[in-house]
Amino acid sequence: MTARILIVAEHDGAKLNPSTAKCVTCARAIDVADISVAVCAVDAAAVAAQAAQLAGVNHVLRVENPANEHALAAVLAPQIAALAAPYSHVFGPSTTFGKDLMARISGLLDAPQVSDIMAVESATRFQRPIYAGNAILTVEVAAGAKVVGTVRTASFQAAPDGGSAPIEKASLDVAIPQHTRFVSVSAGRSDRPDLQTAARVISGGRALGSAEGFKILYALADKLGAAVGASRAAVDAGYAPNEMQVGQTGKIIAPQLYVAIGISGAIQHLTGIKDARTIVAINKDGEAPIFEVADIGLVGDLFQIIPEIERLL
Amino acid sequence: MKRILVGIKRVVDYNVRIRVKADGSGVITDGVKMSINPFDEIALEEALRIRERGAAEEVVVVTVGPADCQQQLRTALAMGADRALHVLADGVIEPLVTARVLLKLVEREQPLLVILGKQAIDDDNGQTGQLLAALWQRPQATYASKVELHDGAARVTREVDAGLETLDVDMPAVITTDLRLNEPRYVKLPDIMKAKKKPLDTLTLSAMGVEPRVQLKPVSFQAPANRKKGVMVKDAAELVAALKQRGLL
Numbered sequence: 001m002t003a004r005i006l007i008v009a010e011h012d013g014a015k016l017n018p019s020t021a022k023c024v025t026c027a028r029a030i031d032v033a034d035i036s037v038a039v040c041a042v043d044a045a046a047v048a049a050q051a052a053q054l055a056g057v058n059h060v061l062r063v064e065n066p067a068n069e070h071a072l073a074a075v076l077a078p079q080i081a082a083l084a085a086p087y088s089h090v091f092g093p094s095t096t097f098g099k100d101l102m103a104r105i106s107g108l109l110d111a112p113q114v115s116d117i118m119a120v121e122s123a124t125r126f127q128r129p130i131y132a133g134n135a136i137l138t139v140e141v142a143a144g145a146k147v148v149g150t151v152r153t154a155s156f157q158a159a160p161d162g163g164s165a166p167i168e169k170a171s172l173d174v175a176i177p178q179h180t181r182f183v184s185v186s187a188g189r190s191d192r193p194d195l196q197t198a199a200r201v202i203s204g205g206r207a208l209g210s211a212e213g214f215k216i217l218y219a220l221a222d223k224l225g226a227a228v229g230a231s232r233a234a235v236d237a238g239y240a241p242n243e244m245q246v247g248q249t250g251k252i253i254a255p256q257l258y259v260a261i262g263i264s265g266a267i268q269h270l271t272g273i274k275d276a277r278t279i280v281a282i283n284k285d286g287e288a289p290i291f292e293v294a295d296i297g298l299v300g301d302l303f304q305i306i307p308e309i310e311r312l313l
Numbered sequence: 314m315k316r317i318l319v320g321i322k323r324v325v326d327y328n329v330r331i332r333v334k335a336d337g338s339g340v341i342t343d344g345v346k347m348s349i350n351p352f353d354e355i356a357l358e359e360a361l362r363i364r365e366r367g368a369a370e371e372v373v374v375v376t377v378g379p380a381d382c383q384q385q386l387r388t389a390l391a392m393g394a395d396r397a398l399h400v401l402a403d404g405v406i407e408p409l410v411t412a413r414v415l416l417k418l419v420e421r422e423q424p425l426l427v428i429l430g431k432q433a434i435d436d437d438n439g440q441t442g443q444l445l446a447a448l449w450q451r452p453q454a455t456y457a458s459k460v461e462l463h464d465g466a467a468r469v470t471r472e473v474d475a476g477l478e479t480l481d482v483d484m485p486a487v488i489t490t491d492l493r494l495n496e497p498r499y500v501k502l503p504d505i506m507k508a509k510k511k512p513l514d515t516l517t518l519s520a521m522g523v524e525p526r527v528q529l530k531p532v533s534f535q536a537p538a539n540r541k542k543g544v545m546v547k548d549a550a551e552l553v554a555a556l557k558q559r560g561l562l
């Protein structure tokens with residue numbers, strides 16, 4: 001069986017999220033006859049054009065409906081389910097968008113979902129992390145089942161541009177539920193790079209002591225062109241907003257450089273950074289578990305060290 | 314009766330250091346501490362608070378799993394749940410099967426809300442709430458960090474990658490919890506005694522007409538690759554030099 005894979009695009013109405021290009025790379029690791037990308041929007045033209053450029057994409061589907069203004073899982077899932085019949089696999093990114101949506105699609109299709117695909121062994125065999133990444137499970141999907149998958153974006157490079165897939169409009173006749181209504185979104189606006197795609201990330205923990213304390217991280221990050229992350233303890237304490245949390249239950253990231261400052265290195269935090277190329281740890285406790293995974297470690301007081309580093313840059 | 318159904322999963326405690334068995338057949342769970350999935354404690358706490366505010370009358374906890382799971386149900390009863398349902402199931406129960414069981418219970422109990430964790434910290438699937446909502450054809454509000462009930466609808470603030478999103482969902486609905494929704498209460502000793510007298514019903518998959526289908530077969534378990542041992546530097550200047558040398562600055 002050669003696979004036909006439908007990928008649900010993540011976007012903000014104007015720009016395709018890089019997580020989609022990572023799903024394409026995951027799909028290309030399978031012996032695949034067709035990769036189609038579905039763009040659900042009110043007007044999908046701009047995003048569809050970006051998806052069509054991704055190398056490896058064969059078709060782009062514009063799935064347009066006034067109800068698609070906000071990406072509500074209850075609204076999008078029946079539309080994707082209605083498109084799914086000719087496909088052997090339906091993939092989406094393992095971001096909050098994809099995790100929320102894909103499992104609902106899995107339920108509508110009565111098709112098993114493989115969550116957080118980190119490696120592809122065949123069209124039906126995948127590796128995924130369990131127990132906060134403390135074990136890697138290889139799982140085989142039963143023959144004949146349609147596979148729904150979320151793709152762990154930190155495990156795949158983005159597919160490059162270079163394609164020119166044809167774009168079609170999908171005409172669907174599905175009932176859109178009215179029971180779920182968007183109210184608002186409050187996004188912590190920042191000029192810094194996006195945490196999930198940044199090449200450099202500086203993260204702070206409980207040791208920063210206050211939202212005020214985090215400012216020394218922002219100053220360093222701006223000098224390095226880095227995104228800023230945080231441990232759960234720092235977010236719980238209100239030093240940093242929730243969208244900055246890195247870890248098992250926050251964002252899973254894979255930057256070139258990750259600098260953990262005043263973070264102890266709890267397993268739930270480490271699972272979010274294990275694909276980082278280089279991990280730097282700064283902590284005053286030489287026994288902190290973060291040093292077990294750090295490529296470069298420095299024992300000392302962050303309130304002295306950070307300003308020194310800034311001066312040296 | 315205005316009822317809330319809460320999922321309780323028995324998992325390896327989050328403090329346990331997980332080890333993969335040498336033969337790759339699974340993870341060592343013999344003799345390790347088991348607890349309620351932390352997200353489910355948060356789910357139960359939220360249900361109890363809603364009941365305490367008078368917006369619900371009964372909190373029912375449910376688990377699908379082997380006989381041992383009764384321990385966690387008793388803990389949930391001690392926290393304040395009114396009664397418990399234990400659906401006996403041995404072996405691997407896939408999310409779709411769990412969701413089908415929950416759907417049967419929903420049909421029987423007719424809850425206003427079903428509150429589940431956003432993920433179980435053992436299998437980390439993060440599927441069950443969405444699956445149930447799809448099968449039930451009702452709304453889902455995942456990753457909740459705030460829940461307010463108004464007549465007939467819940468206003469839920471969700472932790473999403475972009476920040477915080479707020480949705481209105483008509484009830485009945487499925488809500489899944491994120492970490493900052495609340496801080497679960499501690500169980501007091503007298504409550505543990507009282508919990509022994511609270512009703513706990515045992516059901517079976519077959520009596521409920523749910524087939525334990527296996528569509529996701531575990532092939533092997535491996536320990537994750539270790540990172541190479543790093544180096545220690547003695548001050549900021551050495552750190553900056555090391556980063557430059559690696560081409561990172």
Ligand SMILES: Cc1cc2nc3c(=O)[nH]c(=O)nc-3n(C[C@@H](O)[C@H](O)[C@H](O)COP(=O)(O)OP(=O)(O)OC[C@H]3O[C@@H](n4cnc5c(N)ncnc54)[C@H](O)[C@@H]3O)c2cc1C
Binds near residue numbers: 435
């Ligand atoms: C050896 C072994 C191999 C396994 N292999 C696989 C596999 O290959 N693929 C696979 O998908 N699963 C596998 N499982 C896991 C399976 O048994 C899980 O329980 C099931 O998949 C549910 O997934 P989850 O707990 O991650 O659900 P999630 O969707 O992460 O759970 C979310 C929430 O749903 C509720 N919930 C989930 N399960 C229950 C329950 N049993 N009772 C009450 N509430 C519940 C809880 O509120 C929980 O917080 C395996 C288990 C074992 C022991």
Ligand SMILES: Cc1cc2nc3c(=O)[nH]c(=O)nc-3n(C[C@H](O)[C@H](O)[C@H](O)COP(=O)(O)OP(=O)(O)OC[C@H]3O[C@@H](n4cnc5c(N)ncnc54)[C@H](O)[C@@H]3O)c2cc1C
Binds near residue numbers: 205232301
């Ligand atoms: C279900 C569950 C899910 C979780 N998910 C996540 C998650 O996604 N992400 C996450 O991060 N955590 C998560 N956690 C929490 C995790 O277990 C830890 O509690 C948390 O990561 C600790 O944060 P921290 O390292 O900032 O704080 P601490 O553990 O308190 O560490 C602070 C560190 O700062 C050092 N320090 C103090 N002062 C200074 C100074 N002046 N200079 C230098 N160093 C200093 C200390 O030596 C210490 O090592 C989760 C927990 C549970 C139970």
